[in-house]
Amino acid sequence: MKCQIIQIGNSQGIRIPKMLLEETGITGEVDLELHPDGILIRNTQQPRAGWDEAFKRMAENDDDEMFDGSTKTSFEKKEWQW
Secondary structure, eight states: OOOOOEEETTEEEOOOOHHHHHHHTOOSSEEEEEETTEEEEEESSOTTTTHHHHHHHHHHTTOOOOOOSOOOOHHHHHTOOO
16 A cells, blocks of 8 residues: 655645554554664554453452353253254
8 A cells, every 4th residue: 555755734644545454453652673674653552451350350349250152041051952
């Protein structure tokens, strides 16, 4: 995909198409890294950021049971036949 470098105040930049941002999940602050072929734009937020804190809160509330899909609903217990 091609795009133009544009003037943004005293700097220059590019407009990143919405489709690319949605597919990559990049939002907010980004890291820029210089590579031999160009510039790499990377999301600073890690995909699983905050999971440790969420797991700790779940454990404090006794809500940290493993969900493996074996929990049966009342329909499965009474009505379903294999």
